[in-house]
Each structure stands twice: as C-alpha cells, then as structure tokens.
Amino acid sequence: MAVLAQSLVGFLKLVGGMGLVFGCLALLTKGRGLLDAMKRTGSEFATNLGLAFLNSVVLMPLLVLPSTWLHDRVPAWPFAVELWAVAPAAMTLVAAVLVWDFAVYWRHRAEHLPALWPFHATHHADTHYHWLTVLRKHPVSNLISLLVDVLLLLVLGFPPWAVAAAGVIRGFWGFFIHADVPWTLGPLGLVLISPAAHRLHHIRDEAFMGTNFGNTVTLWDHVFGTYADPRAHVDCETGIAEGTRNFWGELRRPWEMRRRSGGVAAPAADAASAT
Secondary structure: OHHHHHHHHHHHHHHHHHHHHHHHHHHHHHHHHHHHHHHHHHHHHHHHHHHHHHHHHHOHHHHHHHHHHHHOOOOOOHHHHHHHHHOOHHHHHHHHHHHHHHHHHHHHHHHOOOOOHHHHHHHHOOOOOOHHHHHOOOHHHHHHHHHHOOHHHHHOOOOHHHHHHHHHHHHHHHHHHOOOOOOOOHHHHHOEOOHHHHHHHOEOOHHHHHOOOOOOEOHHHHHOOOOOOOHHHOOOOEOOOOOOOOHHHHHHHHHOOOOOOOOOOOOHHHHHHOO
C-alpha cells in the first residue's frame, strides 16, 4: 500500500505540475483558440490520462518488481565507475543524457518493428497531438521502457545522481516535444529534438514514422541516418490507419490490429528524400 500511495502522489505531482506548465504554454500560444483546442483533444486527453494512471499508479507496484530485480543484477563496468568518480559533473551529466538517449533510440526503433509495433501503436494513435500524448502508452510498452532504457547507464556505472538528473531532463523534454506548438527551435533544432521534429515522427503518413526516433538529442538520428527536417511538415496531421480509440480500446488494440511484414519504420533514406 505504501508503494501504491507513493505512486499516486508522484502521479498527481507530475500531471499537475506539467499540466500547469503546458496549460500556460497553450494559453500563450493559442490565446482565444485554447477552448476549441481543449474540446478537440478532450476524449483523447481522457484516454491518455487513464492510461497514464494505469501505468503510473495501478500497475507501477507490479512493474517495479521485475525492473528492480533486473537492474540490481546488472554488473557495472569498474573502469567506467572510476571514470565518473573523477570526471567533471557537467561532463558526467551530458554523457548520461547521451547514453540514455542512445538506448531509447534503439528501443524506440525496435518498437516500430512488426513484433512490438502493435503495442507501440497506442502511442501514435492520437489525432490531436498534445503534451499528455507522451504518457499514452500501452502497459506492455511501458514495461519494456522500464526494463530496457537504463540498462546501458547501469552497465557504464553512472552515479545515481547523474541517472536521476538525466531522467528529469529527459522527462521534461519528453513532455515538451509532445506539446502542440509549431516550433523547430531554429539552429538549436539541429542538436535537440524539437516539438516539430517529434510531431513529424507522429505524422499520419507512415513513411515518416521511420524518422526522428530520438527523445532529447538529434545526434543518434544523424549518426544512423534517420533524421528528417520537420520544416516542411510543421503542424502535420497525426495518427495511424486504425484510428484513435478509448481507454479499453487501446488496451485491446495489440491483439486486434494488423500485422505488417515490415512494420512502419520505413527506410530513412526514402523518408528523407521526400522532405
């Protein structure tokens, strides 16, 4: 019960805090159009909130057990532990963000393959893209993230403070890049994933879903050839062929939807050439 109570408090703080931040952002950017935007996102917002509550509160006590069991048994590389002990804090933090994003990049790419796409499709189903879309996850996808995303950080022996700080940075940026704002971030968008770049990843045209897999930085998309310039697709339509569903529909989706031989991760060269 104590874990459940902690999960509930954490959930309320997170959603309440981010709701205040991105509610203010929406008010500043949409002005009088805010009420219309809220009406359009209403049903999907409720679905996302329900999935977030299920994953973060109801199931979290159960999901913590396997993830903690696995993470406690990951051996840290001694040389790396010694390196971070003497490295400047700023360098350690930047390295933690880059390594975490590297792991997320490949986990995310794997989720676009046929075996995992039916679960990840829930995250792409929003037709009215907004900040809470980041928490629109099927429980299976949420478990995969919990198990996989920090493994490399543990192997490389990053100190707990760096993992926690990188988690805060990446967590906030995840909400930010799902915000309904047409921002490419200008030259900074070549380094950091922008809201426009990530919205392009959610575009209704599945050819472009095979681009911009990063969460925080564009580095790994550039290195592995999956970066696509979002400037020609600002405010693009989002969603998937099967359409959006309510809370229960999203939980059932993986066992009802199509199975594609090639997933939805189109070759990056094909997608990039269309920009």
